[in-house]
Amino acid sequence: MARVYNFNAGPAVLPLEALEHARDEMLDFAGSGMSILECSHRGKEYEAAHNEALEGIRSLLGVPPDYAVLFLQGGASLQFAMVPMNLLGKGQTADYVNSGSWASKAIKEAKLIGNVHIAADTSKEIPTRIPREDELRFSENPAYVHITSNETIAGTQWKRFPETRAPLVADMSSDILSRPVDVSAFGLIYAGAQKNLAPAGVTLVIIRKDLAERAPENLPTMLKYRAHIEENSLYNTPPCFGVYFIALVTRWVKKTGLENLYRRNVEKAAKLYAAIDNSGGFYRGTAAKECRSDMNVTFRLQNEALEEAFIKEAARQGMKGLKGHRSVGGIRASIYNAFPVEGIDSLVAFMKEFQRKNG
Numbered sequence: 001m002a003r004v005y006n007f008n009a010g011p012a013v014l015p016l017e018a019l020e021h022a023r024d025e026m027l028d029f030a031g032s033g034m035s036i037l038e039c040s041h042r043g044k045e046y047e048a049a050h051n052e053a054l055e056g057i058r059s060l061l062g063v064p065p066d067y068a069v070l071f072l073q074g075g076a077s078l079q080f081a082m083v084p085m086n087l088l089g090k091g092q093t094a095d096y097v098n099s100g101s102w103a104s105k106a107i108k109e110a111k112l113i114g115n116v117h118i119a120a121d122t123s124k125e126i127p128t129r130i131p132r133e134d135e136l137r138f139s140e141n142p143a144y145v146h147i148t149s150n151e152t153i154a155g156t157q158w159k160r161f162p163e164t165r166a167p168l169v170a171d172m173s174s175d176i177l178s179r180p181v182d183v184s185a186f187g188l189i190y191a192g193a194q195k196n197l198a199p200a201g202v203t204l205v206i207i208r209k210d211l212a213e214r215a216p217e218n219l220p221t222m223l224k225y226r227a228h229i230e231e232n233s234l235y236n237t238p239p240c241f242g243v244y245f246i247a248l249v250t251r252w253v254k255k256t257g258l259e260n261l262y263r264r265n266v267e268k269a270a271k272l273y274a275a276i277d278n279s280g281g282f283y284r285g286t287a288a289k290e291c292r293s294d295m296n297v298t299f300r301l302q303n304e305a306l307e308e309a310f311i312k313e314a315a316r317q318g319m320k321g322l323k324g325h326r327s328v329g330g331i332r333a334s335i336y337n338a339f340p341v342e343g344i345d346s347l348v349a350f351m352k353e354f355q356r357k358n359g
């Protein structure tokens with residue numbers, strides 16, 4: 001079996017162990033005589049997986065008891081709308097930090113719902129960067145403050161979260177479970193699963209329960225956090241396979257330990273950034289050094305023709321998915337939790353060889 005080094009930004013590489021486990025019990029899940037794909041979401045077999053996924057997230061992130069963990073659908077993109085629909089009352093203002101493409105999308109949706117104040121905007125800057133804490137200008141009394149913990153396209157990441165009086169809301173789609181976080185510092189955390197958690201189709205939401213009380217009565221049930229809290233994410237059919245896979249992934253993370261995984265992630269990224277910085281300008285990082293992402297390493301070569309050749313040749317050597325996002329071009333190596341260290345070494349060796357041939 002030839003598995004490539006998968007640098008895709010999302011859907012992305014998943015732990016081999018979890019994939020193998022899912023494969024092994026695909027035809028007969030937990031003695032049910034059917035696959036997880038065919039089980040009732042009200043049956044005891046699925047229920048066990050659902051509870052294991054909830055417990056896995058809770059214990060790994062130390063989610064306090066006054067927070068709910070939810071498995072929803074619609075991706076992070078639906079959260080762009082659900083957050084203001086539930087948390088932004090009439091006449092109130094929500095503060096958003098615009099750190100790049102994903103923050104911009106969240107802002108666009110929030111503006112459809114209510115008043116938005118931009119606390120800082122670095123979205124058009126090159127090199128790409130996250131605003132410094134001393135640049136943040138909050139409004140008088142915001143309903144919440146929204147940030148994007150890792151800008152998947154720009155390759156930037158908050159290294160220290162801002163302290164805010166209002167509840168802090170974070171889109172952690174591309175770095176959830178890649179490092180320990182203090183959940184109690186947030187009002188709400190959300191993440192599409194397809195980068196660090198599971199296949200696409202399930203969205204993780206961690207919400208301080210009192211915030212769910214803000215939602216207007218007439219908000220449709222499926223859009224209301226309160227309803228999903230009351231039904232333990234089983235108001236309707238949940239994305240069963242995705243939730244089951246979160247259980248497998250959290251099992252895998254527990255084995256390594258989140259702290260160890262974090263340390264490994266930092267080391268992986270540091271190796272690639274060192275390869276960029278030591279190339280004498282042949283490779284150029286696109287993010288400001290102090291906010292370089294540990295998840296998405298973005299860089300450029302002298303010209304697009306060379307970048308295209310780089311991507312093509314790397315793919316030929318079993319390193320796939322290195323093309324930067326279509327909106328910015330360049331190279332992007334997405335190296336989430338499940339991306340192996342050997343794949344980093346392989347890319348570093350390839351970078352040197354490519355430079356030797358083309359430099």
Ligand SMILES: *Cc1c(COP(=O)(O)O)cnc(C)c1O
Pocket residue numbers: 010074075076077078102148150151152171172173174192193195
């Ligand atoms: C991928 C991504 C999204 C979009 O997620 P969907 O699940 O496709 O809606 C949003 N925010 C960030 C930071 C992402 O990386």
